[in-house]
Amino acid sequence: MDAKSILKALHPWRDSHKRTAWLPKVKSGPGPAAGSRFGGLPWLPSGESHPACENCDRPLRLLLQLDLQSLPEPARQHLGRGLLQVFYCEREDCEQECDGWSPFSEAHRVQVVDAADGALAAPAGNPFPPKEISGWKQADDYPSTAEHDELGLDFEYDFDANTVRVRCPEVGLDSPPVGIHDLEAETVANASMGDKLLGWPHWIQGVEYPECPKCKARMEYVFQIDSEDNLPLMWGDMGTAHVTRCPTHREVLALGWACG
Template sequence: MTTLLLHGGESAPTTPVSRAGGLPLVPAGFVWPLCVECEGAMQFIAHLDRGKDVVSVFMCQNDPGLCQEWEPSAGGNRAFVFPAEGLSPAALPAEGETLLGRTVVLAARPFGSVRYGEEEAWGPVDGRSVLGQLGGEPYWLQNEETPDCAGCAQPMGFVAQLDEVANFGGGYAYVFTCDPCREAAFLWQC
């Protein structure tokens, strides 16, 4: 089953729903991630609500293209799995490209057996309103790049594909988790 993520309108920056942009909702003690390459604060990209937990995605945009923000383990991006309970808005770093220009709700709409990338079969859905997919199978633009978990070395599970919510070089971003290890990974292709 494919579940499309549709443009659900703009929202407040701390709305606790799946969204692109705004402020991350984080547990106590959270430290905003820094890029390994430029040492600047990363940009918050998305809050993906999975019911029992949320996945928060960050990517360096201080010097786009210079910090390998497309690689899952090069240090230019980070993804986190947080329990859904007890989260509050993160403190915003004083410097860096840390926020997207707006906050957009990622409204989930089940869409049957049509695979992502088969836009002609979406029927009445306007392709410009589709901002990605939740679950299902990733639609790879290049080669398959499912990351292995840093904790257990097993392939991670696919969570979401994002399109047009941030600077992915005109391509797609992919979010993965290892639920047993509570690890997350993020990468993009163009």
């Protein structure tokens, strides 16, 4: 059994774990005040002030605002109503002082607000240039290599012999050894990089779904914000950030990032 035959045998596993991701189509400018965008100023419900960093009290920068009701139908059914907003402190010291990479850090805020009554926020801090999200492109997405083992796909490496064996009980596969460079995990399945809605998260340092502080359940991935894609922002050394939400306590949202 060669590498090509192993890949063919794994097609059913790959298909069974396929998800739909939605890639944002963007154009310069803020778009509607309560619309979807990267950067710019947020929509604020009446009586609400601009979110501030809990460490330095400076205005938080808007990274992302999503009008959940305008999302593609499958995503809309999953995420509900309101405006999902993601903020991050513009002060680099806060990132260090508050472990800005960690979910629930004081250096950022993720929330869903009601767009029924409110207005665009007054200028505050140093917002990113706005990019309206004018639409979405559907794309197939597959599990990150970091999640293969948990999903029943195991790569057993023998670095002395420079070989790898692949086991996947789901499809009845227990392969003979093949050359390490002939069959890499990424060629079987890997999550796409870049900014995207839903699909699979592209992990940098391993699987890092946060735990809901209320029920201890694993939180669900919602949106990926990559380095230098639609925002002039780099997460550490070309890292990737993920917005997650508790499947039970829908108001519990988090932002976490990692880099290589």
